[in-house]
Amino acid sequence: MNPRPDILSTTRLVLRGLTGLNILLGAGIAVLLSTSFAAAPWLQKALGAQPEQMTGMRLVMLVGLAGIPLAHRMLTRLSTMVETVRDGDPFIPENAARLQDIAWALLWIEVLKLAVGAVSAATPFAIDPGFSLDGWLAVLLLFVLARVFALGTTLRADLEGTV
Amino acid sequence: MAILVKLDDLLHARRMTLSQLAEQVDITLANLSILKTGKAKAIRFSTLEAICQALDCQPGDLLAHEKE
Numbered sequence: 001m002n003p004r005p006d007i008l009s010t011t012r013l014v015l016r017g018l019t020g021l022n023i024l025l026g027a028g029i030a031v032l033l034s035t036s037f038a039a040a041p042w043l044q045k046a047l048g049a050q051p052e053q054m055t056g057m058r059l060v061m062l063v064g065l066a067g068i069p070l071a072h073r074m075l076t077r078l079s080t081m082v083e084t085v086r087d088g089d090p091f092i093p094e095n096a097a098r099l100q101d102i103a104w105a106l107l108w109i110e111v112l113k114l115a116v117g118a119v120s121a122a123t124p125f126a127i128d129p130g131f132s133l134d135g136w137l138a139v140l141l142l143f144v145l146a147r148v149f150a151l152g153t154t155l156r157a158d159l160e161g162t163v
Numbered sequence: 164m165a166i167l168v169k170l171d172d173l174l175h176a177r178r179m180t181l182s183q184l185a186e187q188v189d190i191t192l193a194n195l196s197i198l199k200t201g202k203a204k205a206i207r208f209s210t211l212e213a214i215c216q217a218l219d220c221q222p223g224d225l226l227a228h229e230k231e
Contacts, residue, residue: 161204163194 008086015082019075026068033061049125056125063115070105070112077101096150103142110135167227170199173218188213 035043036058044051077098084090116129174181181199185192190210197203198210211222218225 158204161197161202163190163198163203163206163210 008082012082015075015079022068022071029061029064053125056119056123059119060116060127063112067109067112070108074102074105091153091156093153096146096153099146099149103139103146107139110139165229165231167229168198168201169225169227173220177218184217187217
């Protein structure tokens, strides 16, 4: 028995769990958004919101919904990358493309955070969008890593045919 | 590819097998086979030197350029 925890298996499980949670979150937001139209007074009372806050709340829900496919893209790409590590050959051009996909998704998620900030500033519905320089730095880092990965796979492909 | 590897001809002329060459130059039989069949993308100078030394030949005896 291997006493060391299999980090890759754990990561795979965590990613699957997060992917499921993300889908549930999307469904939850969709239900809330529908309820905000179908039963606005009830939702206001349930959330303790003021009527003038409803437009801002709906806009934030819309932005949240837009983030669900982006997060899904990130999580599934990362899952596939973890699978390639498990298979023993992660240095493939497809993974460089996946890393770049993740970078783009994270960039759009940061843009969505700005949108939440704008809604929060323009309407009475105040919410903390979680502004942080870390997110933007992560985007830059991922784009650079994707490029490094792409160059690395090209170099390896060259070396494979070298005798 | 426009570069021809004439390892087969050289080995035939020296009455040597690929396995014997692999032992002499300390390169795996698999890699020498890749070179012999023209599937190699590149050759290291160290490999070229080792083969030339073992077969007592010049790089030009081993490689040739064919116009496409």
